[in-house]
Amino acid sequence: MNSLLYQNPLLYERLLSVLHGKSWKKRYELMAKLVGKNKKVLDLGCGSCVLVKYLDQSCEYIGIEANTKFVRYAQEKNLNIIHGDIFEVDFPKADIVVISDILHHIIPKQEQLIKKALESASVLIICEPKHGKGICNWISSNKLFFKLFGDNDGINRYEEMMAWEYSESALREFLSQFGKMETHRAGNSIIARLVI
Numbered sequence: 001m002n003s004l005l006y007q008n009p010l011l012y013e014r015l016l017s018v019l020h021g022k023s024w025k026k027r028y029e030l031m032a033k034l035v036g037k038n039k040k041v042l043d044l045g046c047g048s049c050v051l052v053k054y055l056d057q058s059c060e061y062i063g064i065e066a067n068t069k070f071v072r073y074a075q076e077k078n079l080n081i082i083h084g085d086i087f088e089v090d091f092p093k094a095d096i097v098v099i100s101d102i103l104h105h106i107i108p109k110q111e112q113l114i115k116k117a118l119e120s121a122s123v124l125i126i127c128e129p130k131h132g133k134g135i136c137n138w139i140s141s142n143k144l145f146f147k148l149f150g151d152n153d154g155i156n157r158y159e160e161m162m163a164w165e166y167s168e169s170a171l172r173e174f175l176s177q178f179g180k181m182e183t184h185r186a187g188n189s190i191i192a193r194l195v196i
Ligand SMILES: C[S@@+](CC[C@H](N)C(=O)[O-])C[C@H]1O[C@@H](n2cnc3c(N)ncnc32)[C@H](O)[C@@H]1O
Pocket: 044, 045, 046, 047, 048, 049, 050, 064, 065, 066, 067, 070, 084, 085, 086, 087, 099, 100, 101, 102, 105, 106, 153, 155, 156
């Protein structure tokens, strides 16, 4: 069973936009800018497909998502979305793969996902919120809060997700082993463009 956050795509978008403030819009604008024009974009764990609103209209978009409610919401908007698990679905070839707010969910399979994504495209855009240590982090890592209201997507386990400990520099180091990388900042989020 997933948390309240993952039961309603509209609630998910509203709450996260409040939590991230101005940087919510900024991070999708930045990712869209890094994508550019006329690209085939594969968005892994695409959620409610927030990214698609920011992409240039010349881009072709495909999302993959396991949450049935999010998939239905995207399908109602006629978006191109595959319902399935990113570790089971064969990825179509793309120009760019986007991995936004996913790596900290899929611990310990982060390396497996990056390698699989690089078989589909030679450019990856990865967005991750910075791992913090403040009061908000303390609340969100409480097991009961996590299960009922927090980042519990109903797919990945609490114990594994809590093992995510990448600092900004550790994330850079992890990603740079796969190719040439540039990083950007949007508020609390780090956005990396990785090219092999
Ligand atoms: C924090 S949300 C990010 C959504 C979106 N990428 C964004 O930037 O708004 C994480 C998403 O990953 C999805 N997810 C987690 N593990 C997955 C898996 N193994 N296969 C497919 N989707 C997955 C969850 O259902 C959730 O919608």
